[in-house]
Amino acid sequence: MLAILVAVIVVLLFGFIWNKTRSRLTHIPGPNGIPIAGNGLEITSTFKLVTKLHEWMEKYGDIFKINLFGEEIVVVGGILIGEMLVTKGSDFAGRPKIPAWEKLEGNEVHLVLRDYDPKLRFIRKLVHKGLRQYGEGMDKIEVITVTEIAKCLDKIETLNGADFDPFTYIHHAISQVMNTMVTGEAVPDGHPMLNKAIEWDRLDGEISQDPTFLMPAMEFFFTLIRVGKLRYYTDVMDFFIEHWRSYEGTYDKENMRGLYDVIYKAYLESETDEEGVKISYNNVKYLMFELYGAGIITTHKTIYAFFHMMVTHPELQKRIQAQIDDVIGSERTPTTADKHKLPLLEATIHETLRYISHAPFALPHETKRETSLGGFTLPNKTQVWPLISANHHNPEYFKDPMSFNPDRFLENDGSLSPANSRKMLTPFGAGTRNCVGEVFARTRLFLFTASLLQRFTLLQPTEGKLNVLDPKSEDHLKKLPCICPNYKIRAIPR
Template structure:
């Protein structure tokens, strides 16, 4: 049976590749594809893809040196276009957004696991626009996100308390703070304040698996979609079991908080939230609308939580490496705010250097170095090259923020590059690149940016963040980051302590200003019984 199955797979593979090669030959009758390395028969440029663990942005930057600002590879007939020029990215993804706003169908992550139901992986269609409209109501403008200022202040205050008491587990505290903010906004859910929260853990696990599933070509079914029709007992189809398991977990992390909101509303004990407002507005009766609303709420979390965690961790890494930046920012806070209170969102315009630290954090290591891929929905021509319908396009955001022509000394953390002082023209604001392009700009960008600013400003106000030894000038090492759709710093140690006894008292006073609330985790546990 195994021999017959293998023969069937081989035969189908040859037929599939033959059809793909024929289509590519027809395309060659037009303008050429963007330049790139010569591929091998059948597999194309499979061996030219980044190796596991390699930083994708740096890998694809080599293409600019060899082939110019726009290049391509072809893997099993799939055209992949690499854009290493910011102006070309803007031209395609913004000026020509009607042709480049969809997402490629990565069969494993999108359809089999179910991430196509979220706004990030959805094709550009009616459902996508409905989810985008839902999110725009809540977090689509500065005035809309302003309503969450008190909530953000409370959770950042709790974050400072956690770091004061347990500085060694910085990343856990970042995840908890960001998760608590988004879950409260999306579902009115209060996270567990002093131990692991069941919902934050569930969503975190789902996002970690998304980062693995969404890497193009990570699963063989993305390269050979017809394999999805093979029975589960055939050799080499273990990915089917993985997809079912991950899909079930994704459904749980979407359904559980939705059911929580419905339960709390029925009990009359709910906290107003994004989802409860949709339900109250009577937009929950139609099954299709109900499904869109449910996934819109899940998208609110997935659209910004993991990227915000990465940005805050990157800030703490930068402060460890650049104490002179930390000192200058603290001097500005002391001069403008004093030491009797913490900075707020309302102080942002009066703290230009601290605001520049936020921009430099996003520039120094953009949270999504290659972003999510776009897909062309029509044949097109760019720079004299043919881009076939169905191409997968990546913009090298990391290069856009590290191009020495745009940002001199790109490897250095220099917030002053964004200040208009002494006749200096500020460098381009990285916000233009790091949250996506055109109709695919991250819908949670404004909320994430406010959370980042508040965490940066308040951390600088009260903490000294130095190297493991606590020295003023820690040794300089090249920062290291993990590969992936969302890139996080490698684990690092940072000696975090209050700047003074007065600052320690200020942090501790937050417990009275923002009392710990009873978690809703027990409600979830009771609901599952």
């Protein structure tokens, strides 16, 4: 106990000193805090964090600052997000250090949380190279995705209309797509990889419930409180890495099977970019872990919410099905070529992403040099959070934002509204650090939802009733990325 007490005092004193030395943003408005903790004690959960950020933005406007145990953070919304991510993307392309995460990944971060340095640029090029191997127009990715979706829907059909929770069915299907993308093959049904991916997803969500994860000054407390979960998270990570490493024994540089081979080849052959940057074996292992998780977690949550929305909006479901029947019929499988012919489905996917805002704020950015935003000067190494959900739920940009209404993305003639009219919709980020797998994710979202509604009508369960999802509720905002609470429905073959 004495050691813990001493550590607490040291951290608090350090926070106080840091607070004094880092007050560089006095010219930016924001909520008053208390000594040492700043505003940290007001955001003791993910739900409270998101809720308070929204409250403060309504009070102070599209740019304000908060203080979390000595770390000053600028939060932005509105058109300033576009200025930050696109117009001045290179100025804001950095990432602040999150020590707890670095320790999980071999004392280095490899893609999502990596600072925008030459190695990150090289890694992103390698990932794009790995995706390009699947052909122009993502033809091979489409085949892989459609195959796994069909298996998933076949399993749902065997339920014969009984009540079920689609969580695991969707998760396994998306995981199998990623398994094939990484190694060139899906794993057999019942393989430990599938349920281990769900464990990983659950752990990721549980860790995200503690906002101190994002506060370097609170690293000691986060590690102390979450030590058991962090140890188990490392075990899960090692499980996946060892599975992928088993493919190294059959590696053939003339036959690239998946993303792992592409990254592994770059390591073996000491490939470099124009700046002479190379990747390490640690990069090979942990980069794949980041890509795999990113390819599952948000896509799964969006499709899971889509199922829910179809049940609670049955008239919308009928309208989409009528369009699918007219364009595709029931004999052939939907393809990406059908996207522009199914504007209502595309609009509904956009609306799902807007409504649930699974990532309420983008991952923390950091300025790479002194710059400005919204008329305020920001020093080098200023941490900045784009509050995406503040835009998505802002009536200035989306009329009646808490109403689920895909028609907002349609023209009067029923066609999809042009992309430039949706600039305030940024579920995948934008600019220099936009999601590297955005096109891949959108392809899976379309193919899964089109195939689902072609084959099934989704209905309320026989017991109980689903209520409309509330994206501002504590249940929804409990974890990051957000996911609607578990539910049961029925799927009736058409």
